[in-house]
Amino acid sequence: MTEPVGKIRDVAKATGLSIATISRVMNGGKNVSPRTRDKVLEACKRLNYLPNPAARALSTSRSKTVAAIIPTIEHLIFAKYIASIEHSLAQRGYSLVIAISHGDLDEEYAAAQKLMGMGAEAFILSGAHHHPDLLALFARRGVPHVFSSIWDPAAAAPAIGYDNTALARAAMTFLAEHGHQHIAVLHGPLAESDRTRDRYAGAQAARADGLRVEFHETSLDVTGGKSATRALLEAPDRPSAIFCFSDVLALGTFFALSEAGLRCPDDVSLMGFDNLDWSRETAPPLTTIDLPATQMGAEVGTQLMDHLDTGAPLAPMRLEGAIVARASVARRD
């Protein structure tokens, strides 16, 4: 029943040509007469021939595989990003392998070693903070890699992403312009993400404008947002606005507010970060920061493939985020 997969030899035999010619046809068909080429293609179809990727990779030292190591896939902003990378790579016959680091540098390092051992030719990492041995390994072996989800022209590798610090700063300014002087900031574990630390720095800078800013660290999920908000509401002096470093946290805040009988934005204004699909649907719609996750995935993929294919240099690139003003932030006088 199961017939063995055809090899290049079978096609050569079937067409009366040499395997070299078959190979040429399979790789763009340059320097091959149209007739020959058609004959070969026909035979390939008929014999159900697919070039063996391992043989090809061994021969060319190219696997056409790039690796992405991400902190988590269970967060829509990453899922969106990954989907975009995959799409971009697939366009040009590349494939994507992924690993999850859980925000841990050692796990990331281990995953990278495994992926290198699997033949990944280039790496996509999140943020600029990584295991020194990993960076050393990349350098030693000349493995192309980029950092993403950040903008930092001084980073150890080309960074392709948005400026978390500036965006958080802009959000604070936005809130201040709406009359908010006392703002609570909810964020995920600082230890796990330099992107979070960047946003933290940006929000903190708003103190220079005379804002009162309080920070609350919690787990990066709806539960975390809800419990942190609950705790925060119990304090005697309630902030007039809450700024969550993720829409996911903001969703938890919505639930906590509703449970506490408080109304948004009448009692408390709320701002998120990510602009996830549902954020326009909340009641009230959530003011948030739109992140170019899809664009970032495309850019990262394209740059890496260009570099791999033609040696084009990798270049840091700043992508723009944008405040999306919706009803969850009210003017406060």
Added chain:
Amino acid sequence: MTEPVGKIRDVAKATGLSIATISRVMNGGKNVSPRTRDKVLEACKRLNYLPNPAARALSTSRSKTVAAIIPTIEHLIFAKYIASIEHSLAQRGYSLVIAISHGDLDEEYAAAQKLMGMGAEAFILSGAHHHPDLLALFARRGVPHVFSSIWDPAAAAPAIGYDNTALARAAMTFLAEHGHQHIAVLHGPLAESDRTRDRYAGAQAARADGLRVEFHETSLDVTGGKSATRALLEAPDRPSAIFCFSDVLALGTFFALSEAGLRCPDDVSLMGFDNLDWSRETAPPLTTIDLPATQMGAEVGTQLMDHLDTGAPLAPMRLEGAIVARASVARRD
């Protein structure tokens, strides 16, 4: 700066052993004296040697790569599932490549061809409904594959998953037991998913108990849930309960209810499907159906690897979902 990667020869030369011995050490180190083995391992470390995966794959005809084609990654239940598969495969040195089908049979077929051409040894598909040519291709080339997210012992391939029909049926019974006689069902596009069709069939079966059931198809996201609910509330005869085939839809329903000034569960009871992380945090907490996504990922991975490694047969397996009763469903008399 960038030093060439070490090859097995270099290690052999460095240790004064033959490449065969190095190879043995790299593959479990059976039939190798401890001393030799240590010497080799040390040299590998020192020379920064990593076996070339392409050469290994070519030689063994094994890529240790399995492919999963999923409808979307931008839905937490799939992200969770994928994370679990990746974890399970990684345990044994396998890797996962993924492709997104957008619920389209042709896209799925195209993706599968590409992944086969990349060396995937086994396939994980969602549901039982696939392009006939794809199944024929698998059969012809003897490619191991499983269907997942469904339970159907009669399917064309071993199905590892839960019984969507029975679970939807159970949910309807649960609602009926709480006194609900008129139930609205919200679901995603029937054309895109046989899992949805199974759930539909299960919900429809509840009519046999004298229930009044109305179905509303919408897009499978928060926006879809919200707009469908909004439309449904405008009808003169409002159902006493809404059953969403995904928690994501249910979140939209929550927003629509709140916008309409209706309270859950006082005015309308609500039930979801998936038991996503946040579903216990909504106000009120969402009654839903817990799906064993993580367990399913582990089982699928293990079965495929066992089959690939030892030839163990793939076997259909039924995993249990469970109703999680929370406050969003109230008793109606």
Added chain:
DNA sequence: CTGTTAGCGCTTTCAA
């Protein structure tokens, strides 16, 4: 326990 050797299937000069 260790070494020799023949491929694995394909790409790629180099000749023709």
Added chain:
DNA sequence: TTGAAAGCGCTAACAG
């Protein structure tokens, strides 16, 4: 435009 042949780096008999 086509063919012959030399590897790519590793594994797996088979010998010793």
